Amino acid sequence: MKRTVPLMLALVGGVIMIIQYFIPHQVSQDVFDYYTSWAPVVSGFALILGVGSITRLHYHKLRAREKNWPFSIAVLVPIYLMPIFAFFVPASLGGGSEFPGFFDFMYTRVQVPIQATMFSMLAFYIASAAFRAFRAKSLLATVLLLAAVIVMLGQVPVGDLLGRWLPDTGQWILRYPNLAAKRAIELGVGFGMLATCLKIIFGVERGWLGGAGR
Amino acid sequence: MTFYETAGVWVAALFTLAIYSFLYRENPLYRLAEHLVVGVSLGYSIVLTWQRILYPRLVQPLAAGQEWLLIIPATLGLLYITRFFPKVAWLSRYPIGFLLGTGMGVSFPLDMQALVLRQIHSTVIPVFTPGTPWDVALGTAVIVLGTLAALIYFFFSKPHKGPFFGLGSRVGIWLIMIGFGATFGFTVMGRISLLIGRVQFLLADWLRVIH
Amino acid sequence: MSGMNANTWEKMLNIDRRWIFLMIGVVVIVPFFIRMGLPVVPTDEVRSVYSLIDTLEADDAVFVGWDFDPGTEAENQPMGIAVLRHAFSRHVPVFVTAVSPLGQGLAGQGLASVFDTRTPGNFALVRWADWEPFRAAGHAGRDSLEAAWEAAGNALPEGALGWVFEGVDFAHLGYQPLFSLVILGMGSSIAAQYPTDVSGNPVPEMPMLHAHKNLRDVDLAVTLAGSSACMWCVIYGNAKVGLPVAFGVTAVMATDYFPYIQSGQIVGMMGGLRGAAEYEVLETEGGYTQATGNAYRGMDVQSLAHIVIILLVILGNIAFFAGGFHRKTALKARR
Known part of the structure; x- marks a missing residue:
């Protein structure tokens, strides 16, 4: 029951789905339509796991008065306050509403700017890394840096001022040598995905069973 | 601008600066923002999961007395919660097994088609047809031979020696380095773009010194 | 030295x-x-996306997926706004979707900025509920609806480029999980995957759903992504039902997808802020906008x-x- 049933679910589910692809019959289409309406419902419940784990983690931090415990309040309060806000001002759910409420405000004025700014900080770190880490130590590293410089200049308008050859060369690198390298990598990824699919369906890969009540 | 919008711009600007303060040094304001973002995004996701999935696709049809079969995915979904009770936690493997197995089964033939067959098909192409400009012909040759060379580089079951495997893998690594160089150039570009976005917000929406 | x-x-x-x-x-x-205003020369990768949308008309339809999170908003949002402007100018119906909850909110923001008639060059939104009486009177076709709407005394705000009717010109379908399966499900029926839009309006009753019941009736899907989620449209949409796909991806990812342009699996790609800037330039050249937008300025x-x-x-x-x-x-x- 603990291992065999979930493994069987994966096996039977996987095989049925592969077979239905090759049989374009109404019955197989009906099975598939049921599946596409059921699976999102199942996955919707997975959010409870995330909310539960985060709540538990920060609740323990709060109770044990661990270092920086006050920040746990900043995590827990919005998790439960956001649904309450949304319940009272349901009109704001669509985003960008004419009569936005606090729910909308917390998203557009707190969440979005913070997350966008966090990602934008990488600009500073990549500049610092450009100065400290990118060394033309070998021939291959030099090739990498040269390709990077040509593409970087080719992608910005100032490249056009230096000469039309610069963006043209940059574009050529992207369309041909870059394409060949990426295609080889993507083919590797593709074969890897196919192998993983089969390994999971046939129970060779069982990592997903782990971590549940052992 | 309404009061709501003005307040919004100021709050957003405050948090933007709070995050940037980290560049000078770590501080409590940064930490507050960092923690808030976790809470708000989860809270937002709870609302949307209810509003977009559980209510219209499960609760509403059940309440209307239609589609009783939806009890099955609902039960399966509820099993996720057993994760929090160590004695029955193994039950949470059921929904995972169902979604994982079926997901893999669905994607297998399509992955094969989109990621492998179509890609191989587009690599085996004529290099030169009359009227092709030289740069395109050269490029096409690079695609055909270069993909092969880069594949040889990733093929570790044979030693990289001799005219085929040796030369092939050496050409392959050169191409891979050019590819990584292009990615690096684009990465720099992307990071700067994200910063430009925030600077535009601060200068135009908040300080209103540019249009 | x-x-x-x-x-x-x-x-x-x-x-x-x-x-x-x-x-x-x-x-x-x-x-x-x-301000230097250096020229941005559009590449073929962006031009092909623009040209395709430029051939579409009111009886066609496009999907635009806000498949990114706020982290890459600066790169992806200008692309979304540019595509929306182009489609709305040509009255091409737009289905708006999102693969993550946060993406739905960003789509809302993108739509809101195009509907902000306080700024000239935007579009006046007519919500689903607002044109209910006209629906009841049998005006479902776009032309007759617009004529009846204006005859009823509604004047286009100054500087606005046109009306956009919710349910006719666009539907904000919002977020659904397991978008790969949603795409496959939409191969049979779009409405079955999205019973309601983000405001709770009934999707099956919308006129644009009558003409475009499933993905086979859709002419293009533009996925704006900051992760490999963009590949779902290729794997599940293009490979399964032949859906034409265009990418609007972050610069970090853009170099990875050149193989899919060459293989014809995607019609083109906007890569990063530069890609968005190119689209803005094409729109200005095409006479759809008076001036280029934020991406070009950057x-x-x-x-x-x-x-x-x-x-x-x-x-x-x-x-x-x-x-x-x-x-x-x-x-x-x-x-």
Whole structure:
């Protein structure tokens, strides 16, 4: 029951789905339509796991008065306050509403700017890394840096001022040598995905069973 | 601008600066923002999961007395919660097994088609047809031979020696380095773009010194 | 160079990185005040997306997926706004979707900015509930609806480019999980996957759903993504039902997808802010917009920042080799 049933679910589910692809019959289409309406419902419940784990983690931090415990309040309060806000001002759910409420405000004025700014900080770190880490130590590293410089200049308008050859060369690198390298990598990824699919369906890969009540 | 919008711009600007303060040094304001973002995004996701999935696709049809079969995915979904009770936690493997197995089964033939067959098909192409400009012909040759060379580089079951495997893998690594160089150039570009976005917000929406 | 010993180079390489941060900060702020307006020449990759949408009309339909999170908003949002403007100008119905909850909110923001008639050059939104009486009177076709709407005394706000009727010109379908399966499900029926839109309006009753019941009736899907989620449209949409797909992806990912352009699995790609800027240029050239938008404005800054970063790489290498650090086992590092 603990291992065999979930493994069987994966096996039977996987095989049925592969077979239905090759049989374009109404019955197989009906099975598939049921599946596409059921699976999102199942996955919707997975959010409870995330909310539960985060709540538990920060609740323990709060109770044990661990270092920086006050920040746990900043995590827990919005998790439960956001649904309450949304319940009272349901009109704001669509985003960008004419009569936005606090729910909308917390998203557009707190969440979005913070997350966008966090990602934008990488600009500073990549500049610092450009100065400290990118060394033309070998021939291959030099090739990498040269390709990077040509593409970087080719992608910005100032490249056009230096000469039309610069963006043209940059574009050529992207369309041909870059394409060949990426295609080889993507083919590797593709074969890897196919192998993983089969390994999971046939129970060779069982990592997903782990971590549940052992 | 309404009061709501003005307040919004100021709050957003405050948090933007709070995050940037980290560049000078770590501080409590940064930490507050960092923690808030976790809470708000989860809270937002709870609302949307209810509003977009559980209510219209499960609760509403059940309440209307239609589609009783939806009890099955609902039960399966509820099993996720057993994760929090160590004695029955193994039950949470059921929904995972169902979604994982079926997901893999669905994607297998399509992955094969989109990621492998179509890609191989587009690599085996004529290099030169009359009227092709030289740069395109050269490029096409690079695609055909270069993909092969880069594949040889990733093929570790044979030693990289001799005219085929040796030369092939050496050409392959050169191409891979050019590819990584292009990615690096684009990465720099992307990071700067994200910063430009925030600077535009601060200068135009908040300080209103540019249009 | 003889005056500079290894110690000086070492000091230079170990400069407090906050000075570099400050420099980058200055470099991305200053060019906003010195508008250079350098020309942005559109590439074939972007042009092919633009040209395809430019052939579509009111009886066609496109999907635009806000498949990114706020982290990459600066790159992806201008693409979404540009595509929306283009489609709304041509009255091409747009289905708006999102693969993550946060994406739905960003789609809402993108739509809101195109519907903000306080700024000229935008579109006037008519919500689903607002034109209910006209629906009841049997006006479902776009032309008859617009004529009846204006005959009822509704005047287009000054500077607005046209009306956009919710349910006729666009439907904000919002977020659904397991979008790969949603795409497959939409191969049979779009309405079955999205019973309601984000405001709770009934999707099956919308006129645009009558003409476009499933993905086979859709002419293009544009996925704006900051992750490999964009590939779902290719794997599940293009491979299964032949859905034409265009990418609007972040610069970091863009180089990975050139193979799919060459293989014809995607019709084209906007890569990063530059891609969005190119689309804005094409729209202005095509007469859809009076002026280019935020992405184009960012390109001057982008130019200067690239030059500075290239100089940093060169300077770092000069210091590294001139200081002889390539011969030493390790450079004493200080943060």
